Amino acid sequence: MRAFTITERLLVPAFSVSLLVLPTVAGAQPIARVDTLLAANQVAPAVAQMDQALATSPKEYEVLWRASRVRLLQGDAQPEKSKAQDKLYRDALSLAERAIKANSAAPDGYLRRAAANGKVALFSGVLDAADYVLQAKEDADKVIAMRGVPPTTLASAHYILGRTHLKLSETPRPLRMPLGLGFGNATEAAVQLKRATELRPGFVMFQLDYARALLANDRSSEARALLQQLPSLANQEPGDELRKREGAELLKTLR
Template sequence: MRPLALLCALLVPGVLGAQSILRVDTLLASNQLAPAVALADQALAATPRDYEVLWRVSRVRLLQGDAQPEKSKAQDRLYREALALAERAIKANSTAPDGYLRRAAANGKVALFAGVLDAADYVIQTKEDTEKVIAMRGVPPLTLASAHYILGRAHLKLSETPRPLRMPLGLGFGNAADALTHLRRATELRAGFVMFQLEYARALVANERVADARAVLQQLPSLADQEPGDEGRKREGAELLRTLR
């Protein structure tokens, strides 16, 4: 930023924060979580009511939570903070998709942390928010892909539990066929994305399409890392591939 522009940013509250938050996307795509966290915190402090800031910081908090030890208090705290930030983003702009998408992602993480059957309300909200995003007009392809991914993953996770046990909780909707449909759509909208490809392979296995799953998993090592955690996902894919017969 040029000196004059920087001075103007400092004189006008929120300008620097709103501009800097856009760099978070680039940092996360290059697996630089720590500097992304620093920028997100700075932007949130400067513009605590800005929609673009709020939903991006919600995303950062989820990634911070993923990096914590599984089922730790720190992980739970970060997931719930991500949820609160997403709620604030929706209040800031209730007509745009990203707030609902981030709330769906955060609710999904909170539900997985607590155990899906013990967090039915969070799962139902995840379904409602992702379906809302999918139904919106003019949603950018990458945002739409994420909505299909989150909804597909919810279906897939629910399908691991017998339906009669889920129905009294309002979770009877989850099934492997819908999981496959949504996860396939996610991979179509965002081709070559490790996270989506791995979950798509799992959905293929759940639908007894082992040969197709094997083909997807064999491609994982050659895909570019685009999200924190992609290296670990490739290892998960390799382990899953070894189990397939």
């Protein structure tokens, strides 16, 4: 079995959804610093800080959703299809569930649950994990329908929804329909991923997958333009340098 590329692993991402400066939580360092560390690709310090905050404030909403994000990134670093990777993805799902219980009116818990469900689905195989895929879609839709969601958070929800459509479109619809996954299509993937790039322009992950969606819709000239821009974009998420290399390889196939 071939290894997934980083884009395939990230059916839904472990990206930051907020860079706001938040108050200190129950004696822990300001947990918003985790976002800054991850944006600088300093994953190990972010994990250490997050673990400290989680031990100190295990029921705090802002801690729980960030901890879910960090667990996904830890899982991505594990060997593909390993028990360690599966455990971390499922830990991320559990933390997201706890975040929703801590604050069911806020969007980040649902966003993190969507991300974690996507990871578990990809690990298991999308067609063997239809319930996880459907939950990811439901949570992304829920965030999009909320009022007053920050643009970066909203962008992430559109990205998750777009990636779900794009990944499902790789499998013939007749095989997906009995599982309730017949909704996935490349056209809707492009619509959702375009919206993600509009809400958060210059974000490598979103732009790369929007280019992939354009290619899936036979819009190669538009995809080429996006891929040509990738090297000049600032890295904002662990894995962005690898995504840029993937984009460069994809661009070569269009020449």
